[in-house]
Amino acid sequence: MRRAAPILAAAALFVLPLAFMDARTYVTLTVAGLAMGMLIFLVAAGLTLIFGLMDVLNFAHGAVFSWGAYVGFSVALLLNQRWGWATAPSVTLNVLLLAAAILAAMVVAVGLGILLERVIVRPVYGRHMFQILITLGATIVIEELIRMIWGPNDQVMPVPLTFQGSWDIADVIVLRFPVVAIVLGVLVYLGITLLLTRTRVGLIVRAGVENREMIQALGHNIYRYFTRVFAAGSALAALGGVMWAMFSQSVRPAMGGEQLIFAFIVVIIGGLGSVTGSLLGALIVGLSYNYVAFLVPKAAIGINMAIMVLILLLRPTGLFGSGK
Amino acid sequence: MPPEPTHGSPPLLEVEDLHTYIGQHHILQGVSLRARRDAVTVILGRNGAGKTTTMRTIVGLLRPRAGAIRFEGRPIHGLPPYEIVRFGIGFVPEGQGIFATLTVDENLRVAMRDESPESRDRLPRIFALFPALERFRQARAGTLSGGQKQMLSIARAFVNPNRLLLIDEPSKGLAPIIVEHLVAALQEMKSQVTVLLVEQNFAMASALGDDFYLLDDGRTVHHGRMVDLVHDHALKKRYLGV
Amino acid sequence: MTEARLTPVQRARQAERGRRFRQPAPYLRLACLVLAALVPLVVPSFQVLDLAAKIAIFAALVASYDVVLGYTGIVSFGHAMFFGFGAYAVALSLGKFGAPTYGHLAAGFLAGVALSATISVLIGAFSLRVKAIFFAMITLAFAEFALILAVQLTHITGGEDGLSPTLPGIFAVSYEGGRLGGIPVTGRLVTYYFILAICLVLFVVMARFIHSPLGRTLQAIRDNELRAEALGFRTFVFQIASSSFGSVVATVLGGCYVMWVRYANPESVLGIHVMLDLLLMVIIGGIGTLYGGIIGATFLLTSQTLLPHLRTLAASVFAGSMVMQRMTERWLLYFGILFILMVFFFPKGVIGTVRDALARRAPSPSSSPPHPDPPARGGCPTR
Ligand SMILES: Nc1ncnc2c1ncn2[C@@H]1O[C@H](COP(=O)(O)OP(=O)(O)O)[C@@H](O)[C@H]1O
Ligand SMILES: [Mg+2]
Numbered sequence: 021m022r023r024a025a026p027i028l029a030a031a032a033l034f035v036l037p038l039a040f041m042d043a044r045t046y047v048t049l050t051v052a053g054l055a056m057g058m059l060i061f062l063v064a065a066g067l068t069l070i071f072g073l074m075d076v077l078n079f080a081h082g083a084v085f086s087w088g089a090y091v092g093f094s095v096a097l098l099l100n101q102r103w104g105w106a107t108a109p110s111v112t113l114n115v116l117l118l119a120a121a122i123l124a125a126m127v128v129a130v131g132l133g134i135l136l137e138r139v140i141v142r143p144v145y146g147r148h149m150f151q152i153l154i155t156l157g158a159t160i161v162i163e164e165l166i167r168m169i170w171g172p173n174d175q176v177m178p179v180p181l182t183f184q185g186s187w188d189i190a191d192v193i194v195l196r197f198p199v200v201a202i203v204l205g206v207l208v209y210l211g212i213t214l215l216l217t218r219t220r221v222g223l224i225v226r227a228g229v230e231n232r233e234m235i236q237a238l239g240h241n242i243y244r245y246f247t248r249v250f251a252a253g254s255a256l257a258a259l260g261g262v263m264w265a266m267f268s269q270s271v272r273p274a275m276g277g278e279q280l281i282f283a284f285i286v287v288i289i290g291g292l293g294s295v296t297g298s299l300l301g302a303l304i305v306g307l308s309y310n311y312v313a314f315l316v317p318k319a320a321i322g323i324n325m326a327i328m329v330l331i332l333l334l335r336p337t338g339l340f341g342s343g344k
Numbered sequence: 345m346p347p348e349p350t351h352g353s354p355p356l357l358e359v360e361d362l363h364t365y366i367g368q369h370h371i372l373q374g375v376s377l378r379a380r381r382d383a384v385t386v387i388l389g390r391n392g393a394g395k396t397t398t399m400r401t402i403v404g405l406l407r408p409r410a411g412a413i414r415f416e417g418r419p420i421h422g423l424p425p426y427e428i429v430r431f432g433i434g435f436v437p438e439g440q441g442i443f444a445t446l447t448v449d450e451n452l453r454v455a456m457r458d459e460s461p462e463s464r465d466r467l468p469r470i471f472a473l474f475p476a477l478e479r480f481r482q483a484r485a486g487t488l489s490g491g492q493k494q495m496l497s498i499a500r501a502f503v504n505p506n507r508l509l510l511i512d513e514p515s516k517g518l519a520p521i522i523v524e525h526l527v528a529a530l531q532e533m534k535s536q537v538t539v540l541l542v543e544q545n546f547a548m549a550s551a552l553g554d555d556f557y558l559l560d561d562g563r564t565v566h567h568g569r570m571v572d573l574v575h576d577h578a579l580k581k582r583y584l585g586v
Numbered sequence: 587m588t589e590a591r592l593t594p595v596q597r598a599r600q601a602e603r604g605r606r607f608r609q610p611a612p613y614l615r616l617a618c619l620v621l622a623a624l625v626p627l628v629v630p631s632f633q634v635l636d637l638a639a640k641i642a643i644f645a646a647l648v649a650s651y652d653v654v655l656g657y658t659g660i661v662s663f664g665h666a667m668f669f670g671f672g673a674y675a676v677a678l679s680l681g682k683f684g685a686p687t688y689g690h691l692a693a694g695f696l697a698g699v700a701l702s703a704t705i706s707v708l709i710g711a712f713s714l715r716v717k718a719i720f721f722a723m724i725t726l727a728f729a730e731f732a733l734i735l736a737v738q739l740t741h742i743t744g745g746e747d748g749l750s751p752t753l754p755g756i757f758a759v760s761y762e763g764g765r766l767g768g769i770p771v772t773g774r775l776v777t778y779y780f781i782l783a784i785c786l787v788l789f790v791v792m793a794r795f796i797h798s799p800l801g802r803t804l805q806a807i808r809d810n811e812l813r814a815e816a817l818g819f820r821t822f823v824f825q826i827a828s829s830s831f832g833s834v835v836a837t838v839l840g841g842c843y844v845m846w847v848r849y850a851n852p853e854s855v856l857g858i859h860v861m862l863d864l865l866l867m868v869i870i871g872g873i874g875t876l877y878g879g880i881i882g883a884t885f886l887l888t889s890q891t892l893l894p895h896l897r898t899l900a901a902s903v904f905a906g907s908m909v910m911q912r913m914t915e916r917w918l919l920y921f922g923i924l925f926i927l928m929v930f931f932f933p934k935g936v937i938g939t940v941r942d943a944l945a946r947r948a949p950s951p952s953s954s955p956p957h958p959d960p961p962a963r964g965g966c967p968t969r
Contacts, residue, residue: 077719143930152661152722153869154929160862160922168916220459227443227454234441236425237403238500239457277858281730284723292717321734325727329712336716367810 030304037311047192049310055198057306058205059267062260064283064290064298065212066253072229072293074145074246079155080136081257082280083162084129088258089177089265089275090170091128092121096178106178114180118200118266125258132162133254137247159277166273174272177265201263208256209299216295225249229293285328291341300339354417356381356508356538357402362411364401371397372408373562377540379508379555384530384539386549386570388584389559395542396438398559399512402540403435404428415508430457434501438512438542440493444486448477448496451485455500463503470499473529491522498529508538515545527551546584550574558583610944611877618880622782626775637891639778639846641883643839646785648867648879649792650835656874657796658828659808660718663861664725667732668706668833670856672698672840674736674743677850680751682742687754691845698837706833710826718811718825729861736852748851753777757845781842788835792876795831804828866921869928872935881936886921893917 038046063085070078096117100106105117140158144150183197216222228235228242236242257276264279265271286305290297305324313320331338355378364372372394379385387395400406402413404425413421420428429435443451452470456463471478474495480488485496494514501509514530515523527548530539534552543549549556549570556573558566560583573579592600625638651665672695679694680686709728713720736743743749752758756776763771795801807814807821814821844850853859867886871878900914932939 077722140926148719149655149659149661150929150933153865154926156865157922157926157929160925161919164916164919164922168919220453223446223450223454227446227450230443230445231441233405233425234437234443235454237405237429237435237437237441238455239426239429239504240454241424241426278730281727285727288720288723318738321731321738325731328724328727332712332716332720336712367813 027300030300033304034307034311037315040315044192045314048194049314050307051194051198051202053307053310054303055201055205055267055306056309057303058201059260059264060279060282060286060306061205061299061302062208062256062263063279064286064302065208065295066249066256067280067283068287068290068293068295068298069225069229069249070246070253071287073225073242073249074141074232075148076141076145076151077148077155078136078141078250078253079152079280080140080158080162081253081283082276082278083159083166084132084136084254084276085257085261085264085279086163086166086271086273086276087132088125088129088261089271090166090261091258092125092262093175093177093265093271094170095121095124100178106180109181111182114182117178117180118183118262122259122262125262126255129254129258130251133251134247136254137250141250142243163273163276170271170273172273174270177269177271179266179269183266197267201267204259204263208259209295212295221245221248282324285324287338288328289331289338291338294338294340297338297340355379356416357540358412358414358417359398359402360412360414362398362401362413363409364397364406365409366397366406371562372401372411374564375411375559375562376564377557377567379538379540381538382535383554384534384541384552385555385557386553387540387542387557387559388544388546388549388573390584391544393559394562395559396512397562399435399437399510399540399542402428402510403433432505432507434504434506434509434537436497436501436509436511436514438516440497442485442488442493442496442500444484446485447482448485448488449481451496451500452477452503455503457504462505466503466505470502473502473532474499491518491525494518494522494526495529498526498533502533502537506537508540509533510540512542513544514541515543515548523548546580611941615877615880619786623779626778627769632774633891635774635778636846637887639781640843641880641887642782642785643843643846644863644867644883644887645879646788646792647836647839648864648871648882649789649876650832650839651864651868652871652873652876652879653792653796653835654829654832655868656872656876657801657808658804658825658832660714660825660829661722662725662829662832663722664706664709664729665832665836665864666858666860667725667729667856668702668836669840669843669860670732670736670850670852671702671705672837672842673844673850673855674698674749674840675701675837676841676844677749677751678742680753680844681749685754686752691754691757695838695841698841699834702833702837703830706830707826710822710829714822714825714829721829729856729858733852733856733858736856744851746851746853748849748854750849751844753845753848759848777845781846784838784842788838789876792835796876800824800827862918866925868935869925870935872938873933875935875937875941878935878937 034050037049041049063081067078067081070076070081096106099117099120103113105113108114136155136158140154141151144154179197183200186193186195187199188194214222216226224235224240225245227238228240228245232242260279261276264275268275282305286298286301288301289304290299290301304327308323308327309320312323335341357377357379359375359377362372362375363370375394375398377385377387377398387398389395397406401408401421404420404423404427408421411421412419415428415431415433418431420431443454446454452467453459474492476488476492477496477499480492485493488496498509498511498514501511511530514526518526523545530541530552533539539552541549541552543552550573553570556567556570557564558579565583566579622638622642626635629635647665647669651662654660654662654665675698676691676694679690679697683690705728709724710721713724737745739745753773755761756763756773757780758773761773761776763776765771769775796805803814803819804824807819807824811821840855843855847854863886867879867882869882870885871880871882897914897917904914928935934942
């Protein structure tokens with residue numbers, strides 16, 4: 021019951037805006053909000069697992085997001101310039117372009133993640149201050165590398181034709197790409213949940229999130245699992261980066277830093293270490309941002325902070341936090 | 345003081361002049377002990393004497409600054425915990441250390457170092473010792489009672505074919521009747537495994553123990569046969585306050 | 587003879603006092619101060635004076651950050667925000683209420699301090715109470731929020747363009763106070779010495795703070811939070827006190843900064859770059875050294891002043907190579923690498939490393955200052 025309460029409260033809260041707008045606007049905003057939430061979730065999921073398992077607050081997570089976006093951008097650009105896969109009126113080619121961009125971004129991010137974990141994070145386990153400082157230093161370097169390779173300015177992300185525009189369903193305008201993002205987010209969430217609950221690695225990771233020392237005293241080399249989680253989390257961040265680049269149709273070197281702040285808010289709301297909490301937190305953040313941006317545009321930036329503060333006051337360890 | 349010389353087979357576990365620091369604090373300042381094969385060795389000492397620190401140092405959760413730990417004659421100090429326990433050591437920490445959000449079954453499965461048939465074969469024996477665990481197999485471990493959690497923690501150390509169990513204050517916070525049940529279960533396990541037990545409950549310690557080591561201020565100050573200690577009221581009063 | 591009757595604490599204090607004058611550090615600090623005081627008299631260049639003023643402000647700002655980071659052991663990303671609060675409070679007070687007076691100036695400082703104290707206590711209350719690590723995340727979010735607010739509330743803050751206040755009386759650019767020993771007394775000069783005096787006072791206050799019982803408690807908490815909690819300290823109360831103290835000092839310095847540059851916009855006083863600069867300075871100078879900021883600020887601000895020249899030079903040398911040009915443009919990259927290397931290999935910074943080297947040469951008990959542990963490499967894998 022304690023787990024159901026926040027979900028019910030959140031659900032009730034999201035019917036509320038319906039009182040202030042017509043149903044069509046509500047649907048449009050809801051779709052946009054869910055999409056935004058799902059994209060933030062992709063970033064937050066890795067962050068929360070990395071923190072839960074090893075007590076590591078990875079400030080470089082946002083920089084990995086940016087790298088993913090840029091790698092995806094390069095691949096998309098290349099495929100479109102060479103063979104016109106984005107502009108071709110072919111669903112197959114369009115989907116292939118997205119898939120290729122995502123795959124390339126995730127592969128690069130896995131490499132980057134392993135490098136970060138081994139070189140940057142591993143020497144400073146258990147020392148929060150140094151972790152934060154060193155991952156921040158890594159962020160500076162990684163972001164500057166982006167500026168060096170791709171240049172410091174915004175660039176336009178090619179969006180495949182299939183994902184542009186909107187569907188008109190019973191007079192309700194539903195943008196296409198957000199729907200793709202929502203579907204992908206749901207799939208990722210299900211995938212993570214299955215991995216965590218149905219596999220032995222997942223079992224060990226869940227146990228490790230709860231008690232890092234005990235899992236070692238049971239004979240499991242937690243560092244091996246942590247490297248995997250770090251790599252997987254980085255891959256998810258990169259996936260989020262590509263999707264966000266398509267969603268906003270642009271790439272910027274600092275985009276990861278901004279997403280990281282959203283992800284922090286989400287992770288705090290959801291509870292450090294909880295994937296489900298992150299999903300819920302991300303949806304809350306995405307939806308409330310969109311509703312408020314429509315109703316009271318100036319208050320939109322403040323709403324997420326307000327929610328975070330409120331949750332911290334009511335439930336200091338977050339919606340699904342263990343309070344460890 | 346040097347551990348007593350052993351006759352015949354070497355001890356399963358040998359700890360020699362252990363020094364452990366936590367932060368800048370010099371907590372263990374010379375702990376020595378030996379655990380005979382197939383015996384229960386009890387570590388006694390008042391609160392803060394360093395019993396838990398000794399156990400944690402043996403399993404590798406703390407790294408000793410000086411001294412030696414040998415398991416079956418092989419030095420294990422300085423190795424990480426996940427390598428140490430794989431030599432055949434089961435650890436039951438103070439406060440149980442169960443995974444509250446996992447089910448009882450998952451707690452047992454995660455403890456199996458390899459989910460081999462051999463480990464699975466041990467489950468019926470475990471459930472015979474602790475029937476409650478079988479009944480609540482699918483329940484979240486966090487919902488168990490204190491006694492059941494302790495049983496789960498011991499069971500977890502027993503799912504692998506370990507040769508040594510390190511058990512830290514299993515009776516802490518449990519009702520007397522539950523403690524009796526625990527004693528009975530440990531009596532049964534005694535025949536299959538060597539046990540190093542930290543226990544403040546003197547009745548339980550004397551019921552189970554063959555040998556004892558007495559720690560005070562991070563040092564071994566006394567050791568001998570449990571039967572001798574039971575009658576040494578002066579020593580008990582001095583170090584244990586009983 | 588009296589020696590024998592002293593308590594151990596008194597004896598230790600006396601020994602410390604005696605040592606103090608045998609160590610080079612106090613003389614070096616005095617030399618820095620004298621040097622800063624002499625700048626306007628010796629070098630007539632405005633660029634140098636400008637650099638000196640900024641170094642003074644940032645050295646003190648880094649020290650105030652070090653109180654939070656090095657002496658309390660909590661990472662804040664909101665320090666630049668509190669600096670910005672001071673800057674905006676003074677700029678607004680001077681610019682929005684008619685002709686600026688000394689009263690406006692003082693009110694600006696007071697308002698900034700009040701705002702910072704309130705906000706930092708609030709942030710601390712709902713983050714440090716839960717988990718010290720939340721503090722880093724939440725201060726980062728707040729800093730971003732403050733930046734967006736400053737950009738968006740154009741009718742108050744002037745948006746991206748910012749505010750350009752004028753200063754009252756003797757601080758005004760137009761002020762001419764005749765000549766003193768051959769040096770023309772201008773508003774600039776007065777402002778410079780005023781800022782220098784404030785920085786000096788702040789340094790003294792901060793040094794007092796870290797050596798006070800409260801400061802020592804904080805260091806005990808930093809070194810072993812669990813133990814301090816076990817001893818009955820409500821650790822987060824102390825942490826809140828310290829972070830608020832640091833924030834208030836930063837706010838005062840923000841006010842000084844606006845007095846000097848007569849300009850406040852989101853980028854220059856609230857932006858993430860101010861925070862990055864601060865971090866670099868504190869790492870270079872040394873965490874937990876208080877005076878490391880002097881070295882960190884001098885190094886970073888001087889090299890930033892020289893960088894444009896270097897870049898022009900590089901551009902002419904590598905005129906043909908696009909890649910080389912890009913590489914010289916991305917100087918932050920090199921600072922980032924320097925930052926990582928410093929954290930790994932010289933976690934105590936310049937000052938800490940030198941202090942350690944001196945202590946090793948002339949070993950004396952308890953002379954080693956408090957330092958956070960350097961990162962362990964290949965150490966025990968558990969906490
Ligand atoms: N994290 C820690 N920091 C500082 N001191 C500790 C820490 N953990 C334990 N101690 C100290 O080490 C000593 C031994 O503790 P412990 O081994 O838990 O004793 P026991 O299990 O015999 O009661 C105690 O004095 C305790 O205060
Ligand atoms: Mg104990």
